[in-house]
Structure formats: C-alpha cells, structure tokens
Amino acid sequence: MSKRERNAEQSRLDILVAAEAEFAGKGLYGARVDEIAALAGINKRMIYAYFGSKEALYKSVLQAVYKRMEAAEAKILEARLDGRDLIGAVIDLYFDFLARDTQFVSIIMWENLNKAAYLKDLPAQDLERPAFTYIREAIAAGKDQGIFRLELDEQDVALSLITACFANFSNCHTLSRLFGRDLCSAEQIEQRKIETRAMMLAYLCL
C-alpha cells in the first residue's frame, strides 16, 4: 500500500468524509470499519486512534452533518426577509439543500430509525436552530401585519413547513415506484418545490 503523507488534520477529515459516505449508504450497523478505512485511504488503526470506536465516529459524523444544515440555514438569517418572501425563501433553501445533500437526508433517516439515540448524546449547543426561532418570529410578525392567518400557531407552521419539505426527499424511492414516475429527478423535485410553496402560502395567508 502506498504511504500516506503525515497530516493528522487531513487524515481526520478523510476519515470523517469516508465514514459519512459509508454510514449514509449502509447505516451504523451496515457500515464496515474496514470499508471506511479503505475509502479514506488510511489504516484502520487510525480510526481508533482518532475516534475511539465506530459509535464515536458515527456521532462525529452526525455532528458534522447537522453543522452543514446550520450553515445552510444561516443564509435565512442573513437575508432578513419577512412575510411571503421569507416562506418562499425557506422552502427554496430546504429543497435546494436536501436535493444537493443526499447524505444528510440518509443520515437523518437512519437516526430516526434509531429513535434519535445518538442525536440525544450530542451537546445541546449543536442542536440549536436560530433559523427556527427566526421563522417563528416572522410568522408572528406576519399575523400582526394582517397577512397571515391569526388562528395558526407559529411552531405548528414551522413544523408543517419542514416536514412538507423533507418528506419529498426521504421517501422519493418508494413513492417513485408507487406513483410510476421518478420523483428523485431534478424536474420532479422542482415541481414538488413549486407545489409545496403554493401549499404553504395557501395555508398561511389570508
């Protein structure tokens, strides 16, 4: 086997990237440590040196994955939109993020099947979602401005929004089979985005 350059930081990163691909594809149980080592082009021993165990490696991957979502959501906070514009922008952002980052979708699903057992071990700080707070506040403001329905609860709307986006990606394979069209394709996803936007706005707006 060819020698690796000595670079602890790079090696750690290579392991994380390989592990994410392996965990996304096969889950915690199905993933093989030897496979991760081979994919990272590193010796298996280093995985144990850097991460300690397969489980600990998985937790690091989970953390990294949520960090990506947080980074994407930061754009929402920066844009400082409100009302209908904000809702549209949020849906665009989630659709684009989930369409691009299929490993994120897979790992979240695996974590759900695992009853979020490992997510629970993550420090609370890694789970704070400033974007959720911002969305809730914007909905409340929209109600005050008389553009959103008063009877709606901000938290419920935020939940509806996120679930409506996510399900298009988490279940696209089985639904493709059931509906007889490839829902994973870029065109179908674009269509789902338009549809989701229309649905959310019809629901929210007076």
Added chain:
Amino acid sequence: MSKRERNAEQSRLDILVAAEAEFAGKGLYGARVDEIAALAGINKRMIYAYFGSKEALYKSVLQAVYKRMEAAEAKILEARLDGRDLIGAVIDLYFDFLARDTQFVSIIMWENLNKAAYLKDLPAQDLERPAFTYIREAIAAGKDQGIFRLELDEQDVALSLITACFANFSNCHTLSRLFGRDLCSAEQIEQRKIETRAMMLAYLCL
C-alpha cells in the same frame, strides 16, 4: 430447547412476525437471523427451509407490510366520499394507520434508504394502489364541481397529501429533539393531524 408443536403454517407466520419486528428495528443489515429465530421461538434452520435466505425473508416481510397498507386504504374506497369529506377522511386514515403501525413506517424508511431495491423486485400487482386512483378521480370531480382549485394537478395533490402525512411519523424522533417537544405522543400527533387537514384544505379549496 423446548419442542415446538408441528404446524408449518403457524411456524411460517411466527417467522414472518418475528422477522418484521427485527427488520423494522434494525433493518436488513442489522437484523440477525439468529435473533429472528429466537424471537419466533423456532429453530434457525426452519427459516431457511421456509424462506431460503435472509433477503427472501425480507422481501416476504415487505410484501406483507404493503398488504396491510392496502387493506387500510380499502376503507377509503368503501366509504365512497368526495370533496372535502374525502380529503379529511384520507388524512384521518393515513394518520391513524401510521400512528398505529410504526413497523410499517420503519420498514418503508429502510426500503427508501436502500433506494427501494427490494420493492422493485416485488410483483407489480402488490404495488397497485386503487386508493390513489380513487383520490385522483375525486379531486378531478371536485374541480368540475367548482370546490377545488382548477390549476392543481391531481397527481401532485395526492403526492402532497401522502408526503405531508408520512413525514410526521418518519422524522418524529429527530424533530422532537430539535423542537423540544415529544412529537411521537398521541396528543402531538392529533395536533399534527388537525394542522395537516387545515393545510391541505386551504391548498385545495377555492
């Protein structure tokens, strides 16, 4: 080990029930044949006698699971509802089914993570969904009667409806952590049902 009563049909069923629990909990990779045998209270050898392989057993479970969904959907066809009543009834049905049958939810999710590889092997007949056709026809009729928006596509609406229901169950564990409330609880699910109904009707109706 205690002797089993000789009953091929019962044994087959015991294996299927045990396998579904094991596959739902751990997926195809994570499930252990020995565990299924222990859970079914049967000798492992019989699993191979009846089903041939772990994969073949999984496919049988997948088939059984979809049959349950089909049976639940049959009630939609029987009720012969239309318009807003139908939409409400469909949401009720999916919510109630998914809330009760958590193993269904898990297995569908696993199958999606597996890119529906095993679903593709199932005979097309097991995947026909008369309920979907009925819903699409009812939406078209609603448009003619002037109660539903004309610009909507029936197929898109059916998709929105199913995804909006499913995501509440598939992602409840991670979302519970993110939103700081137990979205798997009966009360929260009831709240999500009300919300989903309001959203779909606002979206569909003129």
Added chain:
DNA sequence: AATGTAACTCACCAGTTAGTTACATTTTAA
C-alpha cells in the same frame, strides 16, 4: 408393524467483524 415424509433439532463451518497489538517510521522539542 413397516414405511414415507413433512417438520423439526443439533452441531458445525467458512467467512466476516470490531477492535487490539507489536513494531516501524517520522516529527518534535530539549
């Protein structure tokens, strides 16, 4: 009582798994 067979048990295998260890090489710092 003898026979045939479906249902079943037991003991085992060959391959795989996460994790470890002995040892070699390189970097760092005094």
Added chain:
DNA sequence: TTAAAATGTAACTAACTGGTGAGTTACATT
C-alpha cells in the same frame, strides 16, 4: 543528538454471521 511522542503498517484475535449437512421426531397411510 536524542528521547519521546505521534503516526503509520500489517498481522492478529475473539466473537459473531449467514448458511448447511446430517440426523431425529411426529404422524398419516398402508
């Protein structure tokens, strides 16, 4: 210069895995 710490390799192990060969038991038929 040199000792120690860090980084790397490859061989190893103990436990586990899906799957199987061979033999046993219950029971119906003759």
